[in-house]
Structure formats: structure tokens, C-alpha cells
Amino acid sequence: MERKQLNVVxxxxxxxxxxxxxxxxxxxxxxxxxxxxxxNLVGIYEEKISGFKKNEDRPVLxxxxxxxxxxxxxxxxxxxxxxxxxxxxxxxxLQGLSVIQTFIDRKVSLYIQNYNLETLNPxxxxxxxxxxxxxILASVATMEAETTKVRFQSGYRNYLANGGKVGRKKGQVxxxxxxxxxxKDVVKxxxxxxxxxxxxxxxxKKSLTxxxxxxxxxxxxxxxx
Numbered sequence: 347m348e349r350k351q352l353n354v355v356x357x358x359x360x361x362x363x364x365x366x367x368x369x370x371x372x373x374x375x376x377x378x379x380x381x382x383x384x385x386n387l388v389g390i391y392e393e394k395i396s397g398f399k400k401n402e403d404r405p406v407l408x409x410x411x412x413x414x415x416x417x418x419x420x421x422x423x424x425x426x427x428x429x430x431x432x433x434x435x436x437x438x439x440l441q442g443l444s445v446i447q448t449f450i451d452r453k454v455s456l457y458i459q460n461y462n463l464e465t466l467n468p469x470x471x472x473x474x475x476x477x478x479x480x481x482i483l484a485s486v487a488t489m490e491a492e493t494t495k496v497r498f499q500s501g502y503r504n505y506l507a508n509g510g511k512v513g514r515k516k517g518q519v520x521x522x523x524x525x526x527x528x529x530k531d532v533v534k535x536x537x538x539x540x541x542x543x544x545x546x547x548x549x550x551k552k553s554l555t556x557x558x559x560x561x562x563x564x565x566x567x568x569x570x571x
Contacts, residue, residue: 351384532552
């Protein structure tokens with residue numbers, strides 16, 4: 347009997363505070379992995395948001411959870427989620443474990459590339475050793491992230507105290523492409539023909555004015571009709 351080809355998706359995330367970061371490296375490495383294992387790659391979810399955000403405030407993550415429950419385009423089942431590191435799912439232990447438990451409840455396995463771990467066995471049963479490791483790794487990652495956050499805040503306060511200035515330089519103009527790049531989640535939802543108010547509720551409560559500006563710019567560049 348021929349084994350069913352697994353439908354997998356990639357989940358990549360970078361912090362919204364790291365403007366120079368992008369998800370390309372994470373996504374490309376996971377694409378290679380999926381191709382090497384003979385998986386059927388059915389979706390890519392790329393998020394630019396702080397890993398400390400609550401799960402309900404992360405539109406891309408919520409789209410993934412929605413697609414797990416309802417199928418991509420309403421019918422494509424997701425068998426496995428590929429991510430480069432556990433911290434890509436969340437930098438909070440509780441939030442991260444909540445997502446993983448949701449995956450497990452739906453019989454969706456999570457593959458963590460840098461440790462070569464999977465939460466489910468091939469028969470969809472929970473891998474207890476992996477879950478033990480996940481809890482330890484999540485706790486360590488959270489402590490490291492909190493330490494980095496404290497150091498950054500301390501350095502930021504010191505910078506301001508010594509006359510440093512923040513914010514966009516006077517006269518600096520953001521291009522249409524850069525503007526849309528900062529609102530990829532809105533563009534994606536606009537392509538699904540959702541209303542302005544629906545999108546506002548799904549995108550971390552972005553203002554109606556911002557969403558309308560995104561729509562106008564996307565129309566101008568021909569990204570939506």
C-alpha cells in the first residue's frame with residue numbers, strides 16, 4: 347500500500363523590531379528540507395511580529411490555526427508544520443505550548459529544524475521525549491529573550507539620556523513598496539476580498555485609516571483589483 351504524501355506548511359517569523367531581518371533564510375532552508383523528504387508543500391506563513399505578542403494578537407498565526415481547522419482553501423488538510431526554531435512559534439513558554447497543544451489536538455505534527463525534533467510520531471501519537479525537550483527549550487528560550495529585552499531597554503534608556511533621538515528623520519519618505527511590505531497581512535486579507543472592518547479585527551486592530559491607505563496603495567500598484 348502506497349504511503350500518503352504528507353501535506354506540510356512552513357511557519358517563519360522575525361521580530362517586528364528587527365527591520366533588517368527577513369524570513370527568507372528560514373523559509374528557504376525549510377523548503378529544501380521539505381523537498382528532500384518528499385513532502386507536499388501546501389502553504390507558507392511568514393510573520394513579522396514580536397514573539398512576545400499574545401497568540402490572539404498574531405494574525406498570521408491565527409490564519410495558520412484557521413487553516414488547520416478548516417483546510418487551506420477549505421479543503422487541503424495540513425499534516426505537519428515546519429519551523430526553524432521553537433522561538434519562531436513564540437518566545438513565551440505558555441503561548442508557545444498553547445499553540446503546540448492546539449497542533450497536537452488536531453493531529454498536526456510540529457517539526458523543529460534546529461533540534462530535529464517532531465512532536466508527533468508517524469502514527470500521530472505524541473512523542474513524549476520530544477514534548478519533554480520542548481518544554482525545557484521553551485523555558486530556556488524565554489529566559490534568554492527576557493534577558494536580551496532587559497539589556498536592550500537599558501541601552502535604549504541610556505541612549506536617550508545621552509541625547510540620542512529616535513523616529514523618522516524629517517523629510518524622509520517611505521516608498522509605496524516599503525509601506526506595503528510593512529502591512530503584508532493587510533494585503534493578503536484584501537486579496538481575499540474581506541471588508542475594511544473585518545481586516546481591522548484580524549490585523550492586531552490596525553486603524554481603518556491605515557487599512558484604507560494600504561488598499562489605495564495596493565490598487566495603485568495593481569496588487570489587488
